[in-house]
Amino acid sequence: MTRLRAEGVRLGYGERVVVDDLDLDVLDGSVTVIIGPNGCGKSTLLRALGRLLRPKAGAVLLDGKRIDRLPTREVARVVGLLPQAPSAPEGLTVADLVSRGRHPHQSWYRQWSGGDEEAVRSALAMTGMDVHAGRVVDELSGGQRQRAWISMTLAQDTSMLLLDEPITYLDLAHQVDVLDLVRRLHTERGTTVVMVLHDLNLAARYADTLVAMRDGRVVARGAPGDVLTEQLLSDVFDLDAKVLPDPVSGTPLVVPVSAHLRPDPS
């Protein structure tokens, strides 16, 4: 089943076209990870899926309707999104940040309900940020801050979540921590997740479906074991690498071959 799909979209900024004639079905209840080299259009595609960018041609459809023609509040109750490096105003507490995730469920005369309270409480509990609820966002560590932002999108209570490079700037332990949380979201709430990741090994480990992009086109999509091959790494990333089974998860493990370690051709 597919609720969210891109049909023949052409995307770009101003005159520049970044993505052209691209089709993508987001499988319901799965975790889709988009990978590709810098500038291949993966963040642009994610922005279009989250109706932050209107396609120049083609359409992004949510439940068969053009997403840019649906009321934006209605979309916000179905699709939650976390941009790359979001910024919070100075002095905002974690509890307030997460509460603002309830905006699409509220109106000017109804700014707090039992549903809001329950959603915020469970979002904070799920990310373990309940103990930090009273703290100010800009005083948190990088990992905590990212969990606070994810809590906000959780409070939005959507069945779909789009994450743009959610683990950039985090150390490895916090990267795993955030991705474990995303995976748990998917198992416990059945949330459909689409995210852009740079780390290929983590992408392979946490994705149900990998989408590999280059120059604004989808080069390969499918299970990580089928997509992440030595040939694809060479085609998509121009990367000379060995692919081994990951000793922990069994998913593909990419081991790059560096120039100075390459066997002498002579």
Added chain:
Amino acid sequence: MSAVRDSGPAPGRKVLRAGPAAWTFRPRVVAVPLVGAALLVVVAAVNIGKGSSYIEPLDVLRTLLGGGDRRETGIIFDLRLPRTLAGVLVGAAFGLAGAIFQTIARNPLASPDILGITWGAGVGAVGVIVVGGYRGQVSGAAAELGVPLAALVGGLVAGLLLYALSWRRGIDGYRMVLVGIGLSAIGYNIVYWLLTVGDVDDAARATTWIVGNLADVGWEAVGPVALALAVLVPVTLVGAHTLGGLQFGDDTARGLGIRVDAARGGLLLLAAALAAVATAAAGPITFVALATPQIALRLARTAQPPLAGSMVLGALLTVGADLTLRLTAPALPVGVLTAILGAPYLIYLFVRSRREVRA
């Protein structure tokens, strides 16, 4: 039926319910305007009592509530009240306008006096005074309505220009402040040009108005302000529930289901209208819109300038500055004191924001 209780997951917040409606609030956010309002009553009473025949503050309050004798009633309602009431209304309008501009621009420097809105209003008002001749060809109702209307139009035009010139696939607070400084420069140069070409009497009247002056305000100026605020303030407060989301970046705000351009554009125009109407009545009393939202924010300990607090503190600062000057240097208009206070604060903000950009 209404009930107030603690909101579980949001520490320090309480929930107010009335039927299907519900709002959350923090005690401090409510306390700031309440305490401010109490102080405002005291300062206003002293300010009204001051004059060629002194009236005790308590007698002022009694008279305002309808219990004064004929002499006191006459003095207060006919002569004294407009000045203080104008201070309250104008200050509240500046405070609210400043709070909205600063939230939208995500920058404490963004206030109608920096962004060129008040100067836009100034061009409109001085234009009517000088070209139309405030006491000359245009008289009576035309003059009473002409100046505030021209100021309103001038402020709105400045607001539209500001939005159009600082929009580049979204609003960046810094770009908005820089564009605003440019608009201000254009605005006050037009004003000075109008003064040099104008009639001497008109120019003299316009000059006291340019500084920001409450002394000459009569009922004919209070009326339009009160009317405009009665319309603008409720509309602004209803529209303001998107402000929390707009404080994030554009993408996050859109993700939360806010129609960013419409909400921001609408609020910006409302804030520009508030500032323009206030400017029309008493001139550009600087510093009030710049400082009160930040003072209210620190007192209420919130991440967003509180609207009610900014309004009340704006009124308190304006009437307080007026009273202070009347006690110490009665010849000076109120705008002089607020400008003196505002200059060092503005330098402090610039220094502080430079540091943040580097960090």
